[in-house]
Amino acid sequence: MYHRIASRILAVVLICVVGNAAMGQATRSPFTANGIGDIVELAQAHNQGNGGLGISNGNYWNLNNMNPALLPYNSLTVFSAGFVGGQRTVASESLEEQYTAGNLNYLVTAFPVKKGIWTTSIGLMPYSNVNYDFTYTSVVTGSNDVVEIRERGTGGFNQFYWSNGVALNKYLFVGLKATYIFSSIEKKFSNTIQNVGNVYTPVVTDRVTVSDFLLSGGLAFNADSIFNSKVKFKAGLTYDLGTDVNAKKFQSFDRTVDNRPPIATDTLIDNQSGIVRIPQAIGLGISFNRGLRWMIGMDVKMQKWSEYKRFDGSDGSFDDSFKITLGGEWTPDPSSVTSYIKRITYRIGGSYENTPYLVDNEGEMNQVKDFGINFGWSLPAGRFSSFDMAFRYGRRGSIDKTILEENYYRVYLGITFNDQWFIKRKYD
Known part of the structure; x- marks a missing residue:
């Protein structure tokens, strides 16, 4: 028993080391300049194989953190960790750029x-990711100077x-989740007059x-x-309360020359208190399954991003989001003792989403779509554990509607440990 616990602790330490090295390397996307950025899905690696399905389809061997009411299915102590990486190609009518990155996706545990x-x-x-960096030029009014x-x-x-x-x-389950949200988003804005030396x-x-x-x-x-x-x-329902999240704002003004360290810094706002409005969301799911052999299901989730408020109280020019997911899984023979291949669980799924992002394209506001x-x-590991893998290929936005188009793929890797902890030993 102690050997098993020690091996799991070692695995957790290794995952944390690798995860910390990768933390903060979310793939760049211009769309994350809006609001609080891309909202990270709660789906773990095994859920991602189904397209992100998880509101109704709980099972005994995988931890479900998408609907807290499904937790009683986990009658063993379970630990899950995941990593996500991928590549994104961002294109407009005249430009195309690629970005590759990865980061720790989740560390979760549960016990009965x-x-x-x-x-x-x-x-x-x-909870959310922000990572963008773009440059454009403008002509100074009343002169021929060009500002980058x-x-x-x-x-x-x-x-x-x-x-x-x-x-x-045996029919009805309820769940409650309390989330502490923390950390910060930093945005920088600069401009430089081109073709002028030693300019501030x-x-x-x-x-x-x-x-x-x-x-x-x-x-x-x-x-x-x-x-x-x-x-x-099986059926599931989730509801996230809309909340005014306490926030603090810091703003500074720096002056630099030729990209060197600042020669002067002024603090304009020092930890001013305010709020950021996170809107309410509702999710619905249904699924059918025959034990551990197969499962098919559908999830729908909606969030009122039109109610989102920035720190200054203004809205984010967002629209309500809507996402539908279809998926399924199949295990040829989950109890087979002669064939490892038959105990592998195979998954497939897809999703379509109206994201909250709105883009002004020549006076027409278009909502950004995401399809994947x-x-x-x-892969079974030991008696109850598994190594989970998933892949997603998708497209977000379109050049003709939203000016920018992102084609991306992601790779999800996860491990799930199940074991019987906190057992009172008996001796004859």
Whole structure:
């Protein structure tokens, strides 16, 4: 027992070391200049194989952090960690650039307080990612001088959460999740007159830091299907409360020459208090499964991003987001003792999303769409654990509608450890 625990602790340490080296390297995207950036999906590597499906489809061997009501399925102590990497090609009518990066995706664990009835879970993962850097030029009014303008943004919010799921009976489950959201987003704006030596470059830095709690809840229903007593029907519901998150703003004004360190710095705003409005969201899911052999399902999630408010109280020129996910998985023979291949779980899925981003294209406001297909598998490791892999290829935006188009692929890697901890040993 102690050997198993030691090996798991070693694995956690290695993951943290690798994750810390990669943290903050989210792939660049101009769209993250809006609001608080890209919202990171809660889906773990095994969920990503299904396209991100997870509101209704809980199971015994994988931790589900998308709907807290599904936690009672985890009757063993479980630890999951994941890494995401990928490449993004951003194109306009005249330019095309590629970016490659990766970062730690999640660290989560759960254990049963009362087996099959109450399970609790904690986790750490990004909440949003901001990473953009673009340059453009403008002519100074009343002169022939050309100014090069540069806008950069880095950071994002992180989340540490505690969730609990309780089985009221064998049909109905409820869950509650408390999330502590923290960290900061930093944006820099500078301009430089071209073809002039030793010219001052003014740089304005804005940094918004948040520190507050979010609340969400979930329901899950499980019953025999009306089609076949061997096929189970599951449904799930999640709701995230809209919250005014406490925030502080710092703003400075620097003067530099030829990209050297600042020769002067002035603090314009020093930790001014304010709020950032995170809007409410609702998710619905249904799925059918036959034990561990196969599962198919659908999720729908909507979030009222039209209610989002910046630190200064202005809206973010966002629209409400809507996402639909379809997916499924298949395990040829989960109990096979003669064939490892038959115990591998294979997954496929896809999603379509109206993202909250709006782009003004010659006076016409167009909402950015995101479509992608996913596939993946879980390789059994030991009695109850697994190594999870998933891949996604997708496209966000379009040159004709939103000026910019992103074609991307992502690779998700995850490990899941299941074990029986906190057992009172008996001796004859």
